[in-house]
Amino acid sequence: MSLVRLKIKGISYSQTQNGAYALILNEVEGDRKLPIVIGAFEAQSIAIALEKEIKPPRPLTHDLFKNFSDRFDIVIKQVIIHKLVDGVFYSSIICERDKIEEIIDARTSDAIALALRFNAPIFTYKTILDKAGIFLKFSSKDKEKEETDDSIVVDEILQEGETVEIESGATDGYTELSIDELHKELDKAVVNEDYEKAAKLRDEISKRN
Numbered sequence: 001m002s003l004v005r006l007k008i009k010g011i012s013y014s015q016t017q018n019g020a021y022a023l024i025l026n027e028v029e030g031d032r033k034l035p036i037v038i039g040a041f042e043a044q045s046i047a048i049a050l051e052k053e054i055k056p057p058r059p060l061t062h063d064l065f066k067n068f069s070d071r072f073d074i075v076i077k078q079v080i081i082h083k084l085v086d087g088v089f090y091s092s093i094i095c096e097r098d099k100i101e102e103i104i105d106a107r108t109s110d111a112i113a114l115a116l117r118f119n120a121p122i123f124t125y126k127t128i129l130d131k132a133g134i135f136l137k138f139s140s141k142d143k144e145k146e147e148t149d150d151s152i153v154v155d156e157i158l159q160e161g162e163t164v165e166i167e168s169g170a171t172d173g174y175t176e177l178s179i180d181e182l183h184k185e186l187d188k189a190v191v192n193e194d195y196e197k198a199a200k201l202r203d204e205i206s207k208r209n
Helices: 040-050 061-071 108-118 126-132 143-160 179-191 195-208
Strands: 003-013 021-027 032-038 075-085 088-097 100-107 122-125
Touching: 003 032, 003 040, 003 126, 021 040, 032 040, 032 108, 032 126, 040 061, 040 108, 040 195, 061 108, 075 108, 075 126, 088 108, 100 108, 108 122, 122 126, 179 195
Parallel strands: 075 122
Antiparallel strands: 003 021, 003 122, 021 032, 075 088, 088 100
């Protein structure tokens, strides 16, 4: 079976239901997207790994795993999303120590959070992408329109799978703040280890840039 390389497009979170997130993966050489429902902690961990300016005052669990692996010369070579059963994705972490390769089962959210920290590539099988991927083609390069359409399609797929509804665009009133005020609030959220708030502030800052 052929492997397809994926990259992280973003994380969508719900305004109406706490703890509801979807990780959106995009095939590197194509337009299909793979939405995966993940937990709040994993969403925050992935968001922090994506945004280099957010530095937790203490290591998160995935950072601790990275530090532990570095100390014992363990390297994650790649992550493979290898199975999809009843809407649940199963993944394997391919790691290496002393030139000996090992395969470890992991939740997909954990595997991707670690792949980011090791700069390891993420793959899935073509059959999985054919089954669960979303294909979108846009006539323009309007980023805002693309993000809105992505959210609509992700909502529909998640609802069909009888999971939580995912909505994007939540700001919690942050649109009224200036850029300087947003950065100050972001710093406070990181110090207080409120990474959900930090992720929302980061999204609002990204929209202004």
